[in-house]
Each structure stands twice: as structure tokens, then as C-alpha cells.
Amino acid sequence: MSNTFKDWFCLNGRETFTIDPKVNPTDARFYFGRDPLRDRMKKQISRAFIDPQVPKMMIYGAYGSGKTQTLHYLAYELVNTTPKACKGKPHVVHLDIEVQSKSMAEQWHLQMMEGLGMATVQGWLQSLFAKSSNFEQDIDKLAGDPNLAMAFKQLRGGGDLAFNAWRWLTGAKLSPKELVEIKVTRSLADVGVGDMVAALQAIGNLARIVGICLVFFIDEMDELKNIKQGDAAESWHMFTRKLADSSNSSVGFVLGFTAVTVDEAPKMLIREDIISRISRANLLELETLSAPANVKAFVEEMLAHLIDQKAADKLIKAEKLPAAVSTYPFSASAFDLLCDYACQDAIKSTPRNIIRTINECAIAAWDGQKMIIEDDIVNEIAPIVFG
Amino acid sequence: MANYTTDCRHIRLVTERTVEHFLQRLFLRDVPVRGLCLVSPFINTMEGSRFTLTHLSEKIRRERIPTYVVTRTPVEPWQEEAMVILAKNEWVEVRYNNSVHAKVYVTAATPESESFALFGSGNLTGRSIETNLEVGMLIVAQGQGRPLVEELYYWANNRLRILEESKLHQPIRAKRRKL
Numbered sequence: 377m378s379n380t381f382k383d384w385f386c387l388n389g390r391e392t393f394t395i396d397p398k399v400n401p402t403d404a405r406f407y408f409g410r411d412p413l414r415d416r417m418k419k420q421i422s423r424a425f426i427d428p429q430v431p432k433m434m435i436y437g438a439y440g441s442g443k444t445q446t447l448h449y450l451a452y453e454l455v456n457t458t459p460k461a462c463k464g465k466p467h468v469v470h471l472d473i474e475v476q477s478k479s480m481a482e483q484w485h486l487q488m489m490e491g492l493g494m495a496t497v498q499g500w501l502q503s504l505f506a507k508s509s510n511f512e513q514d515i516d517k518l519a520g521d522p523n524l525a526m527a528f529k530q531l532r533g534g535g536d537l538a539f540n541a542w543r544w545l546t547g548a549k550l551s552p553k554e555l556v557e558i559k560v561t562r563s564l565a566d567v568g569v570g571d572m573v574a575a576l577q578a579i580g581n582l583a584r585i586v587g588i589c590l591v592f593f594i595d596e597m598d599e600l601k602n603i604k605q606g607d608a609a610e611s612w613h614m615f616t617r618k619l620a621d622s623s624n625s626s627v628g629f630v631l632g633f634t635a636v637t638v639d640e641a642p643k644m645l646i647r648e649d650i651i652s653r654i655s656r657a658n659l660l661e662l663e664t665l666s667a668p669a670n671v672k673a674f675v676e677e678m679l680a681h682l683i684d685q686k687a688a689d690k691l692i693k694a695e696k697l698p699a700a701v702s703t704y705p706f707s708a709s710a711f712d713l714l715c716d717y718a719c720q721d722a723i724k725s726t727p728r729n730i731i732r733t734i735n736e737c738a739i740a741a742w743d744g745q746k747m748i749i750e751d752d753i754v755n756e757i758a759p760i761v762f763g
Numbered sequence: 764m765a766n767y768t769t770d771c772r773h774i775r776l777v778t779e780r781t782v783e784h785f786l787q788r789l790f791l792r793d794v795p796v797r798g799l800c801l802v803s804p805f806i807n808t809m810e811g812s813r814f815t816l817t818h819l820s821e822k823i824r825r826e827r828i829p830t831y832v833v834t835r836t837p838v839e840p841w842q843e844e845a846m847v848i849l850a851k852n853e854w855v856e857v858r859y860n861n862s863v864h865a866k867v868y869v870t871a872a873t874p875e876s877e878s879f880a881l882f883g884s885g886n887l888t889g890r891s892i893e894t895n896l897e898v899g900m901l902i903v904a905q906g907q908g909r910p911l912v913e914e915l916y917y918w919a920n921n922r923l924r925i926l927e928e929s930k931l932h933q934p935i936r937a938k939r940r941k942l
Contacts, residue, residue, distance in 0.1 A: 398910060472875070596874065599876065
């Protein structure tokens with residue numbers, strides 16, 4: 377018998393039962409036990425590429441309901457099974473937003489730009505330069521503003537001027553001398569958040585021309601609740617509104633935030649003017665699993681993907697273990713017990729808690745060198761998580 | 764005074780009382796903690812320090828924080844004294860791994876952005892806080908610090924615990940309510 381946890385439980389090319397796409401990017405491919413929701417989200421995203429041509433979506437749910445996994449899964453699906461209507465190769469940017477009490481929308485813009493990266497935009501500019509017969513004219517057209525166009529031209533050139541042009545695009549305050557050097561007349565955002573969204577849209581337009589579709593997946597938007605000042609809140613609201621507006625058809629976004637009900641969402645995100653722009657169908661709730669059938673489906677699907685079924689079947693037969701392949705490494709009664717615990721409290725019946733319980737039960741069995749997780753282990757671990 | 768780097772707000776070099784910085788943040792920030800990992804070859808009661816092991820254990824019990832400790836098998840009376848304190852706490856899992864040399868402390872909080880970690884040279888001992896010359900990196904799960912804290916938590920809470928050498932000494936025993 378092998379002495380690693382992975383082999384002990386016939387894990388399928390992974391170390392543990394923990395699913396975390398941030399630590400293990402390949403985990404982004406998993407989405408268990410929520411077929412109707414998954415299909416709905418994917419359909420909404422597919423439709424979005426027809427009109428308004430990029431996805432504009434918000435996802436919310438209780439803590440642990442799977443927002444992060446959902447964002448990573450949707451991004452994974454977008455890249456790997458790109459909808460036909462998507463005109464270009466998706467370029468996804470993941471971002472965990474960070475918001476302080478006085479943060480203005482400039483901080484959001486900065487984080488989006490840093491998430492995107494100077495080298496990426498420079499690469500797109502080089503691609504356009506290589507294929508365009510009139511680069512300057514194309515840039516003028518896609519930028520729609522002389523300062524933005526100039527910044528793009530400087531950014532393609534490289535060196536200090538390119539770096540300062542990038543800083544300007546991120547919203548950094550440049551000295552008068554630096555502004556003169558990159559040949560722009562004023563700082564970005566001098567006249568409001570519209571400038572910053574215009575810069576993002578121009579980058580989205582650039583991406584589109586070189587065959588790329590730009591979509592941001594932004595998590596932890598509930599951090600917006602940290603904002604205590606009216607001006608700051610209004611700047612975030614206006615930034616969101618302009619991104620949500622139909623005039624933006626080049627920068628997609630999927631926002632995730634923790635909220636048990638929509639009333640708990642950051643107010644600036646769910647004002648009517650924004651919801652009407654993205655459409656209510658794109659405001660999606662991730663419900664807890666709670667119903668026994670949902671929990672069972674979730675756990676069964678999860679085990680089916682994480683366990684090497686052939687190896688498990690071989691092990692069960694060889695060792696005459698009291699388990700079925702579908703519930704391995706749990707015995708049938710331990711599996712039912714786990715599902716019962718997970719259904720006790722709807723609020724705690726979250727994917728995070730279920731995954732954590734499965735992993736901890738497996739570690740407990742591993743500690744006792746038990747090949748199967750029986751009722752006693754579930755009774756020991758599950759109350760800690762769900763109790 | 765701790766000496767901090769200035770180019771990154773979320774990753775700080777701490778050169779004095781390193782472990783105390785971690786404990787201070789744990790005790791002073793009023794955020795729900797969903798998990799605590801303490802990896803230290805040597806642990807003592809930290810009597811005489813600002814935050815003792817008893818204080819820590821009380822906080823863990825009061826706030827019902829699942830806590831995972833990986834340390835070396837105690838051989839000295841002062842190590843055993845510390846283990847006695849932890850043994851009384853039903854929310855603490857203890858594993859002995861005599862290969863452990865790393866000193867890693869991770870607080871997983873809700874929201875995620877409140878999570879933080881310290882890794883460096885300091886053991887969870889009064890001596891490391893009061894007299895030894897230690898260094899450590901204190902990382903907050905924001906900005907560039909976020910993926911580092913997540914990976915440290917995954918390492919301490921998953922990889923390290925399932926090593927064959929990490930022998931379970933004491934499981935979490937809290938809340939044995941059965942269906």
C-alpha cells in the first residue's frame with residue numbers, strides 16, 4: 377500500500393480533496409452539483425456576446441457559497457469553450473478588489489490596469505502595428521480621444537516615455553514635465569471617472585482589433601462596503617454605471633460579492649440605473665445547496681471527479697471494502713450521514729463547508745490508517761464544521 | 764521598532780519580536796477567524812510575554828477557532844508544559860513532525876482580505892520573542908500578499924498535515940454532537 381495521502385484515497389492527479397483555483401489553477405474546471413445555475417450562467421454569457429457584445433454580470437451569495445469558484449469556472453469555460461458569438465480570443469483578468477474607506481474609483485481603475493498589465497497592452501499595440509497599414513489612424517479611431525491616442529502611441533514606443541504613458545493610463549498623477557514629454561494635455565480623470573472608463577474601453581477596442589476579447593472577473597466587491605464617504609461611493613457608482621452602459625461594448629466584467637440577499641449588496645452596485653443597464657437576468661444569486669438532493673449531487677460529482685474511479689474500484693474489490701465507487705472513500709452510511717449534516721442548516725450548507733468536511737474526514741481516516749471513512753469519523757468532523 | 768520595507772504595503776519585513784507581531788494582529792483585530800495554523804518546531808508557554816500560550820488557547824476556545832499545530836515531539840519539560848495547555852483545548856489539533864524546521868503562522872479570516880501570515884525564523888516561544896534575534900515576513904492577504912497567504916495556508920493546512928511524518932497527536936474534539 378502506498379504511503380501518500382494521494383494514493384491512499386486514489387486521488388486523481390491531485391494532493392488533497394481541497395478545491396482552490398487560486399492555489400491550483402486547474403481546479404477552475406470544476407463546477408459540481410449546480411447544473412441549472414451553471415447552464416443559466418453560461419447561457420447569459422453566450423447571449424452577452426451578441427448584445428451588448430461582452431458579458432456584464434454580477435454574482436452574489438453567502439460566504440462560502442462558491443463565488444470565487446464560480447468566477448474562475450466561468451473564466452475557464454470562456455477560455456476553453458468560447459461561445460461562437462464571441463468575436464476574438466478571450467483574455468480574462470482575475471482581480472480581488474481592495475477597497476479602503478476613502479478609496480475612489482481611481483483605485484478600482486488602477487487595480488484593473490495593473491491586473492491587465494503594461495506588457496499585455498504593449499503586446500496588443502505591437503500586434504496592431506504589425507498588421508496595420510496606417511497605425512496612427514487606427515489608434516486615433518479606436519482611442520476616440522487625442523490624449524488617449526497619444527498615450528497609446530507612446531506606450532508602443534518603449535523606454536521611459538512608454539512607462540510614463542502607462543502610468544498616465546493607470547491614472548497616476550504625472551508631473552507637468554512628464555505630461556509634456558508624453559504629449560498629453562492633462563491627467564487622466566481630471567474631468568471625472570468617464571475618462572478612466574474611456575481608457576479601459578479604448579484598451580478593449582484595441583484588444584478587439586487584434587482579435588482579443590477582454591473580460592475582467594472581479595471578486596470581493598463587497599469590499600465596497602468599506603467606503604464611508606459619499607463622494608467616494610458616488611465615484612464607484614459612476615464607474616460601474618459607465619462600464620455597465622450600452623456604450624461599452626469592449627470591456628466585459630463579472631463581479632462577485634458576498635451577500636446573503638441582494639439587499640446586503642453594496643448599494644452603489646445595485647442601484648436601479650446599473651441593474652437596468654446590465655439587466656436583472658445578469659444579477660445572479662448563488663444559493664446554498666441545502667436541499668438533500670443538491671448536497672448529494674454535489675458530493676457525488678465532486679468525488680467522481682477527484683477520485684480515480686478505476687483505481688478505487690480495484691481497491692474496493694481487492695480489499696473487500698464496504699463502499700461503492702460512487703461514494704468512495706465514504707461508506708454508504710457515512711456518505712448519507714455527511715449529506716445529512718450538510719443539510720441541517722441552510723446557511724452552512726455551502727460548497728466550502730462540504731469540501732472542507734470531506735477533506736478533514738479524509739485526513740482523519742488517513743491518520744487512523746483507515747481505508748474507508750466510516751460514520752465515526754463523519755460524526756467527529758462534520759459537527760465541527762456544520763454544528 | 765519593527766523595520767518595514769516601504770515598497771509593498773502588504774508584505775512587511777519584521778526584525779524584532781516577530782512572532783509577537785503575528786499574535787498582536789491576531790488578538791487586536793476584531794475579525795472572525797475561520798482557521799489558524801501554527802507551525803513551529805518548538806513551542807513553550809510564552810510566560811512573561813505579552814501574549815502567552817494560555818491567552819492564545821483561551822481565544823481559540825472562546826472564538827471556536829479550528830487550530831492546527833505542527834511541532835516536534837516534545838523532549839524537554841518546557842515543551843511538554845506547552846503541550847499540556849494545548850491538550851486541554853478541544854479546538855486544537857496537534858501533530859508531531861520531527862522534520863519540521865519551518866516557522867509558519869497563518870490566520871485564515873472572514874473576509875479573506877483580513878487573513879494574514881508570518882513566516883521566518885521565530886519559534887512560538889517566549890525566548891524567540893524576548894531575546895533571540897529573529898526576522899520574519901508578515902503578509903496580509905491583500906494586493907500582492909493575497910496569493911502568498913493563500914499558498915501558505917494551503918501548505919500548512921493541507922500539504923504539511925497529510926505528510927506521513929506528521930503524526931497526529933491530538934485531534935480536534937470540539938462539539939461532538941451527533942445526528
